[in-house]
Structures are given as C-alpha cells and as structure tokens.
Amino acid sequence: MLKCQKCGKTYEKFRMLCECGGLLDVLVGFRESFESLLNEKYLDVRRYLNFLPINENFLPKLILPITPTVEKEIENVKVLFKLEYLMPSGSFKDRGSYVTIAKLKEEGIKEISLDSSGNAAISFALFGKAEGIKVHVFIPERTSEGKKRVLKLLGAEVHEIKGLRMDVHWKAREFKGAFYISHWYNPYFLEGTKIAAYEIFEQVGEVDYVLVPTGSGTLFLGLYKGFKELNNFGKVKMPKLIAVQAEGYESLCKRSKRKSKLAEGIAIPEPPRKEQMLKALKETKGFCISVGDREIDKAISDLISMGFLVEPTSAVVFAAFKKLLERDEFEKDSKVLLPLTGSSLKVI
Ligand SMILES: [Zn+2]
Incomplete structure (x- = not known):
C-alpha cells in the first residue's frame, strides 16, 4: 500500500x-x-523477497546478484566497499528497477516513460528489453553519443529534447500513452535499494558509518529504510548516515559557488525528497559533506589502483572518506561502508 x-x-x-x-x-x-x-x-535477490512489496507471480526475468563487500583497512578504519557497480546494467539502480518492474507486471503496464540519461535509463531499458516493456527515455539533446548508442542498443525509444533539464523532465511527464516512472518520485524504487542494507548486514554485521553519493536520494533513502527495518527487527543499531554531494549541487548543506562537472549522477540541486533526507540525517546524527572535481579525480585514481573501476559519481564517497579521515571523524576500528554505485565500463 x-x-x-x-x-x-x-x-x-x-x-x-x-x-x-x-x-x-x-x-x-x-x-x-x-x-x-x-x-x-536463494543466494541472490530472491533471498529477500519477503521483505519486498512484490507478488511472486510477477517477478522480473532478470535476477539480481548479491553484490560483494570488500574490506580494506585504511589508517585504523575498516572500510567496506560494496560493489554495486557489478549489477547487470552496471549500477545500483537495478535494485530499484527490479521492484518497479515487478509492480508494472502486476498491473499489466507495457509502456513506460522516464527522464534520465544515465544509470536509471540504462537499467530500465535493460529490464524493459527482457520483459517486452517499451521504454521511452527522454534525454537532453547534448547527451553523449555513447549513452544514446547504449540506450538504442537496449531497444529504448530515445526522445532527444532541446532545452534545460527541467524541460526534458516535463516532456517525459506529459508524454501520452506511457506510464511515467521517474525514480525521483517512485516509491517502489526505494524498496529495491533498501535491500543493499540487508545484504550488508548478512555480510559484515553492524556498521558505524555509511557514506552515500546523494542527488535525488534514491540510494540514501533506500539504505536508510533498510537499516531502519533491520533496527526494528532488533538486528542493528542505526549507522550514522553521511550524504556526499557534489560542489555546486548541494541540497542538504551549504551550496558552493564552484560547480562539479564530474559528478553528473548527483547533479540535482532540488531533489523532491529533500525534507525526508534531512530528517534521516538528523535521526541518525549524520551530516552532509561536499566534494569538488579535484578531490573526485584523485579518488577515481585511488579506487582504480585498488581494482575498482567506477564512474566519477561513485568516487565521491572515497573523496569524502579521505576528507573525513583528515578531520579525525572516525573512531579507531570503526566500520565505514562505502557503496560503489556505478561502473565506468558502461558507456563504451
Ligand atoms: Zn496527498
């Protein structure tokens, strides 16, 4: 309900x-x-079906894996990297798509529209292709050719729109004949992303801090929900949630004048679920931190040398981690979770 x-x-x-x-x-x-x-x-997403509001008769054909969590000790802190970029379409968005697609199947919806040129579009296009659901993707005309090519390859109907990001948004919402499915609003998307918290609990137990790349908040609020449910089951204390944002696009902390060009996945200045995110930060005694392109660039190369091939938006959490380490934010031996959200191999 x-x-x-x-x-x-x-x-x-x-x-x-x-x-x-x-x-x-x-x-x-x-x-x-x-x-x-x-x-x-089951040792895949079906392990957690009873925690999801979906009907077993309408499960998506694509089965999601449980993503690995890799532990590394960095300056007396236990850093837990959750490799979300190993999902089928290369990002954590597959979790939200999984639950959304199950609901669409249950309601017999065969045609959807969304505005996103990034991970969400690629994820829905992949699921849509497997299910025979037609996916209309509305993107800004200036979107990279690589992304357009991937979307077309996955069978999405690509609508290129001239104008600002908000114009693209309204065109997708007004499009007739398709069910509009933006992950900015979609309540079922958060049900999917919460499952990462369940996996983390089973893999490593309790964690003390969670750093999350935060734009529209689909992962941030999903993880909050997952940990909250585990807390209600009496399994874990609530970790401190730290929202990591990009310079110039902060919605939960003071906005910087300089604008990040790299963290395109979280370049969302006014997310619809902002109030909900502020409440979650307060409740978990967390906070928001922002990082700039130089820090992101350095974090990308640090992550690559550890074997993690992630896109710039994902690297913000490692940039923020290093900043907080310098500030002595973490107690000795604390467990810090860093979800690595998107692959850099996706757009080729
Ligand atoms: Zn109402």
Missing part, C-alpha cells in the same frame, strides 16, 4: 504522486522475525 506524506491518503494501485501532489511512501510492516522471512534457499 502507498501512503501520501502530505495528506495521508492511501492507494493500492501503483502511482507516482498523490492526487494532492504529495510524495508517496510504501507501507510495509513485518510481524515475523528476520530469520523466518529470509528465503535461505
């Missing part, structure tokens, strides 16, 4: 926003124990 954050109205059917314009959240409550809900016969 979906519930409006503003007026409290509830909905059974899939929709993006409430009639009043308010954002929707998925309501899930668990009466059983964590162990009895875990589907131990």
Whole structure:
C-alpha cells in the first residue's frame, strides 16, 4: 500500500504522486522475525523477497546478484566497499528497477516513460528489453553519443529534447500513452535499494558509518529504510548516515559557488525528497559533506589502483572518506561502508 506524506491518503494501485501532489511512501510492516522471512534457499535477490512489496507471480526475468563487500583497512578504519557497480546494467539502480518492474507486471503496464540519461535509463531499458516493456527515455539533446548508442542498443525509444533539464523532465511527464516512472518520485524504487542494507548486514554485521553519493536520494533513502527495518527487527543499531554531494549541487548543506562537472549522477540541486533526507540525517546524527572535481579525480585514481573501476559519481564517497579521515571523524576500528554505485565500463 502507498501512503501520501502530505495528506495521508492511501492507494493500492501503483502511482507516482498523490492526487494532492504529495510524495508517496510504501507501507510495509513485518510481524515475523528476520530469520523466518529470509528465503535461505536463494543466494541472490530472491533471498529477500519477503521483505519486498512484490507478488511472486510477477517477478522480473532478470535476477539480481548479491553484490560483494570488500574490506580494506585504511589508517585504523575498516572500510567496506560494496560493489554495486557489478549489477547487470552496471549500477545500483537495478535494485530499484527490479521492484518497479515487478509492480508494472502486476498491473499489466507495457509502456513506460522516464527522464534520465544515465544509470536509471540504462537499467530500465535493460529490464524493459527482457520483459517486452517499451521504454521511452527522454534525454537532453547534448547527451553523449555513447549513452544514446547504449540506450538504442537496449531497444529504448530515445526522445532527444532541446532545452534545460527541467524541460526534458516535463516532456517525459506529459508524454501520452506511457506510464511515467521517474525514480525521483517512485516509491517502489526505494524498496529495491533498501535491500543493499540487508545484504550488508548478512555480510559484515553492524556498521558505524555509511557514506552515500546523494542527488535525488534514491540510494540514501533506500539504505536508510533498510537499516531502519533491520533496527526494528532488533538486528542493528542505526549507522550514522553521511550524504556526499557534489560542489555546486548541494541540497542538504551549504551550496558552493564552484560547480562539479564530474559528478553528473548527483547533479540535482532540488531533489523532491529533500525534507525526508534531512530528517534521516538528523535521526541518525549524520551530516552532509561536499566534494569538488579535484578531490573526485584523485579518488577515481585511488579506487582504480585498488581494482575498482567506477564512474566519477561513485568516487565521491572515497573523496569524502579521505576528507573525513583528515578531520579525525572516525573512531579507531570503526566500520565505514562505502557503496560503489556505478561502473565506468558502461558507456563504451
Ligand atoms: Zn496527498
């Protein structure tokens, strides 16, 4: 069931926003124990099906793996890299697409539209191709040829729009005949991304800090939700959530004058779920930190030398980690989780 954050109205059917314009959240409550809900016969996303609001008769054909968590000791801190870029379409977005696609199948929706030129579009296009769901992707005309080529290869109908990012957004929303599915609003997307927290708990137990690249907040709020549910099961304390943003696009901390050119995946100055993110930061005693292109550049090469081939947006968490290490933010032996969200090999 979906519930409006503003007026409290509830909905059974899939929709993006409430009639009043308010954002929707998925309501899930668990009466059983964590162990009895875990589907131990699987070692992939199906292990966590009972924690997801989806019907087993409508599961997507694409099965998501459990991504590895690699531990490295850096200056007395246990750094846990969660390799989200090893998902089928090369980013963590596949988790959100998985749950969304299951809901679309349940409702018999065969045609969708979204505005994104990056990871979300590539992820939905890949799932759409496997399911026979037509995916209309609205992108700015200046989007790189590489990305356009990948989207076309995956069978997406690419609509190139002249103008600003918001013009692209409205064109996708107004497009007739397709169900609009932006991950900025989509409540089911967060249900998918929360599963990373379940995996982390099973792989390494409790963690003390989580650094997340944060633009629209789809991973940030998903991880918050996942850890919150685990906390309700009595499994973990809440980790401190640290939202990592890019210079010039800060929405949760003071906006810098200089603008990052590298972190395109989180270049979202006014995310619709901003208030929800501020609440999560406050509740977990976390904070927001921003990084610039020079720091991101250095972090990319550090990550590559550790064997992690990630895109610039993903590298922001390592740049922020190093900044916080210098500030002595982390206690000795604390566990710091850094999700590495997107592959650099995707656009070739
Ligand atoms: Zn409402």
